[in-house]
Amino acid sequence: MCGPGGNHMDDDSAAFGGPPRAAAEDGPGGGEPPDDAEVVRASLERVRRRAGHVVRYFFAHLFRHHPHLRPLFPAVMDDQYERMFTALTQVVEQLGRPGLPARLERLGRDHRKFGVADADYPAVGASLVAALRRHSPATWDAPTEAAWQRTYRSIAAHMAAGARRAAAAGEPGCWEATVVSHRLHGDHTAVIRAAVRRPYPWLPGQYATVEHQDLPGVWRPYSLAGVTVADERERVLEFHVGRVPGGLLSGVLCDTTRPGHRLRLGPASGSALAPPPGTPGVTLIAGGTGWAPVKPVLDELLRRRPAPRIRVDAVARGEAHFYDGAFLDGLLRDRPWLSAYWWYQEQGEGLIRAAERLHEHLRRRRDWAGETVYLCGPGGFVQETAELLFSCGLPPEALIRDPQPASAARRGHVSHAEAFLDPSAVHWIDPDARIGPDARIGPPADPGAAPPAPATAAGPSCLPRPAEVRGRTRAS
Numbered sequence: 001m002c003g004p005g006g007n008h009m010d011d012d013s014a015a016f017g018g019p020p021r022a023a024a025e026d027g028p029g030g031g032e033p034p035d036d037a038e039v040v041r042a043s044l045e046r047v048r049r050r051a052g053h054v055v056r057y058f059f060a061h062l063f064r065h066h067p068h069l070r071p072l073f074p075a076v077m078d079d080q081y082e083r084m085f086t087a088l089t090q091v092v093e094q095l096g097r098p099g100l101p102a103r104l105e106r107l108g109r110d111h112r113k114f115g116v117a118d119a120d121y122p123a124v125g126a127s128l129v130a131a132l133r134r135h136s137p138a139t140w141d142a143p144t145e146a147a148w149q150r151t152y153r154s155i156a157a158h159m160a161a162g163a164r165r166a167a168a169a170g171e172p173g174c175w176e177a178t179v180v181s182h183r184l185h186g187d188h189t190a191v192i193r194a195a196v197r198r199p200y201p202w203l204p205g206q207y208a209t210v211e212h213q214d215l216p217g218v219w220r221p222y223s224l225a226g227v228t229v230a231d232e233r234e235r236v237l238e239f240h241v242g243r244v245p246g247g248l249l250s251g252v253l254c255d256t257t258r259p260g261h262r263l264r265l266g267p268a269s270g271s272a273l274a275p276p277p278g279t280p281g282v283t284l285i286a287g288g289t290g291w292a293p294v295k296p297v298l299d300e301l302l303r304r305r306p307a308p309r310i311r312v313d314a315v316a317r318g319e320a321h322f323y324d325g326a327f328l329d330g331l332l333r334d335r336p337w338l339s340a341y342w343w344y345q346e347q348g349e350g351l352i353r354a355a356e357r358l359h360e361h362l363r364r365r366r367d368w369a370g371e372t373v374y375l376c377g378p379g380g381f382v383q384e385t386a387e388l389l390f391s392c393g394l395p396p397e398a399l400i401r402d403p404q405p406a407s408a409a410r411r412g413h414v415s416h417a418e419a420f421l422d423p424s425a426v427h428w429i430d431p432d433a434r435i436g437p438d439a440r441i442g443p444p445a446d447p448g449a450a451p452p453a454p455a456t457a458a459g460p461s462c463l464p465r466p467a468e469v470r471g472r473t474r475a476s
């Protein structure tokens, strides 16, 4: 399915293509004869440079033949074109991987928020094949069409199965939420709290897709920065939204959102969760609003018995951009043993100066053995920090992160010219990567656990207040 209104890659990522012939015939989890995947991959590669035309044709075909589907998509489709082709490419790359059927079922579950019905899947498949056929005049043949048909039927079957399972379990297609508070920090980051009137199952580290009443059909993923049980019926969800230049939803969420506005939320998704129990030492590294998923993971770690050794490193583009300072102050006041550093660039310094300070600090550490690192933030920041950690000796499996895959830019382009003009045009979070091999799955939080006793095993960098931390940082 092409993610009607779906604007994040998890909505769209498994939208087309899918498990190979054997999976279609044998049911979820079947084996893969390589031919369908190979044929489909080669066929997609041939239209890559005409991707812009392919996706426009696809949507025109879909809406011409099935006009009832048009309202499921955003009014302005430009963004959707790029996302659709990115998603299509991503799924095709994953064909034959063992995790794909389960991923597709999660995707089908998530698509319930759009109001997608079982009957819509064949319509999407027919338009997809029509668009590919139209743009491969010299190479399209009967075996290619048959491979696409089988692949698509299989993916649709898995998605529909996931949707049916969620419905049978009584899960709503989406959660209606009401904004209860909105705070804008440094004209850049909004902290939004929204209440839902029914249980919202989630785990620290997960994200939810969000739609605002003023932008129907525009869904974006935001990490859950916390879910508070207000009373028996009400849960309050916290989101941290950084303004994305030219972004649709982030602008509305930062600038015009007010208490009382209505949001809709998809189910909590993603598996870059807290490290497993028994992890002796955890370093939490956040850049900008990458703090959002780190906050509940930290909260969960602090509840553990015995508490692991915890170090926090938060990076921001300026002192005013530490938007959660009050929370952090409180945390450090109550837990003087907690090691926390804040890194930011001075006025006039380049954007990456703060990251460079953090990197100098990480380079000096010698205690990576047995350490688990949770890393989140801008794609470039995550990439560079991950490379640094590996060079310090951290094994890849000890890093939990939400990476933006290196190939994201390549996948995101919808026209030949764009690929050359702006080789790094894709900026949105890649939720699909969260369920890839880089993400590690941890246990649910233990909300009943008591707070940890002050630890004596704190490292040498135990600093009680951000101001002191910043002073120390500057000196380093």
Ligand SMILES: NC(=O)C1=CN([C@@H]2O[C@H](COP(=O)(O)OP(=O)(O)OC[C@H]3O[C@@H](n4cnc5c(N)ncnc54)[C@H](O)[C@@H]3O)[C@@H](O)[C@H]2O)C=CC1
Pocket: 207, 223, 242, 243, 287, 288, 289, 290, 291, 292, 293, 315, 316, 317, 318, 344, 345, 351, 352, 353, 354, 355, 376, 377, 378, 379, 380, 381, 384, 402, 427, 428, 429
């Ligand atoms: N779960 C997830 O994967 C989440 C990911 N994010 C991502 O984190 C980002 C946060 O954006 P903002 O808050 O606007 O952060 P920002 O643009 O203000 O950057 C924060 C800090 O990161 C460092 N940084 C930024 N780009 C860098 C680069 N290319 N190389 C080295 N250091 C760099 C800078 O030192 C900067 O001070 C967004 O891209 C968002 O998609 C945010 C929340 C959750």
